[in-house]
Amino acid sequence: DTGVSQNPRHKITKRGQNVTFRCDPISEHNRLYWYRQTLGQGPEFLTYFQNEAQLEKSRLLSDRFSAERPKGSFSTLEIQRTEQGDSAMYLCASSLRGSQPQHFGDGTRLSIL
Amino acid sequence: DQQVKQNSPSLSVQEGRISILNCDYTNSMFDYFLWYKKYPAEGPTFLISISSIKDKNEDGRFTVFLNKSAKHLSLHIVPSQPGDSAVYFCAASGDNFNKFYFGSGTKLNVKP
Numbered sequence: 001d002t003g004v005s006q007n008p009r010h011k012i013t014k015r016g017q018n019v020t021f022r023c024d025p026i027s028e029h030n031r032l033y034w035y036r037q038t039l040g041q042g043p044e045f046l047t048y049f050q051n052e053a054q055l056e057k058s059r060l061l062s063d064r065f066s067a068e069r070p071k072g073s074f075s076t077l078e079i080q081r082t083e084q085g086d087s088a089m090y091l092c093a094s095s096l097r098g099s100q101p102q103h104f105g106d107g108t109r110l111s112i113l
Numbered sequence: 114d115q116q117v118k119q120n121s122p123s124l125s126v127q128e129g130r131i132s133i134l135n136c137d138y139t140n141s142m143f144d145y146f147l148w149y150k151k152y153p154a155e156g157p158t159f160l161i162s163i164s165s166i167k168d169k170n171e172d173g174r175f176t177v178f179l180n181k182s183a184k185h186l187s188l189h190i191v192p193s194q195p196g197d198s199a200v201y202f203c204a205a206s207g208d209n210f211n212k213f214y215f216g217s218g219t220k221l222n223v224k225p
Contacts, residue, residue, distance in 0.1 A: 004156070031210070033213070035215075040122075040217065040218075041217050041218075042117075042119075042202045042204075042215030042216050042217050042218050043157065043202070043204075043213075043215045044215070045212050045213055045214065045215075048211050048212060055211055056211040056212050058212075091156055091157075093156075095210075097210075098145075098206075098209065098210025098211070099145065099164075099210065101147055101159035101162055102159070102213070103159070104149075104156030104157045104158070105156050106154065106155050106156045107156055
């Protein structure tokens with residue numbers, strides 16, 4: 001069990017640029033979640049995959065955000081035309097079954113200049 | 114639309130005493146509740162969970178209580194240790210586990 005891995009740990013970019021984050025879940029976990037966390041708040045749900053299928057997506061997720069999980073393995077979260085309000089910690093979590101707790105990665109911190 | 118609320122941003126407790134962290138929720142469809150602990154620069158780490166069919170779950174020094182009628186859960190840590198100092202989040206989900214809602218966290222400081 002190598003844990004959930006997220007890359008990069010920190011991303012600094014200029015407003016208007018596109019960014020992509022990667023999450024490698026624990027290998028046998030078929031459930032994968034993305035969250036966003038801002039200062040002083042708890043993780044905010046963004047989207048959920050079961051294997052390669054994206055089954056749930058937050059209404060807060062604008063069309064600038066897209067996530068994929070090809071072949072049900074790693075996942076990517078892309079933000080197009082970044083805005084100041086996108087600055088946050090982006091967390092990925094995985095679990096084997098819904099009733100089992102999620103294992104979180106250490107997150108990718110996005111800073112928009 | 115904050116469906117899970119932690120109204121105490123911080124809590125300070127003396128080592129050896131009990132820490133009680135509280136969490137309220139608004140959605141009666143929530144079926145599964147969890148507590149996570151988070152240290153700076155790390156992702157949240159699972160502590161303990163409870164399903165709606167139970168009113169108590171215990172794991173070592175950690176006990177979670179669920180009061181469904183009041184839509185309230187609490188986490189008891191006994192005895193508290195300095196290493197317990199962290200931010201604690203409660204979370205909730207419906208029975209399909211497709212979406213989890215987190216509270217805003219309570220920062221616990223356990224003083225030696």
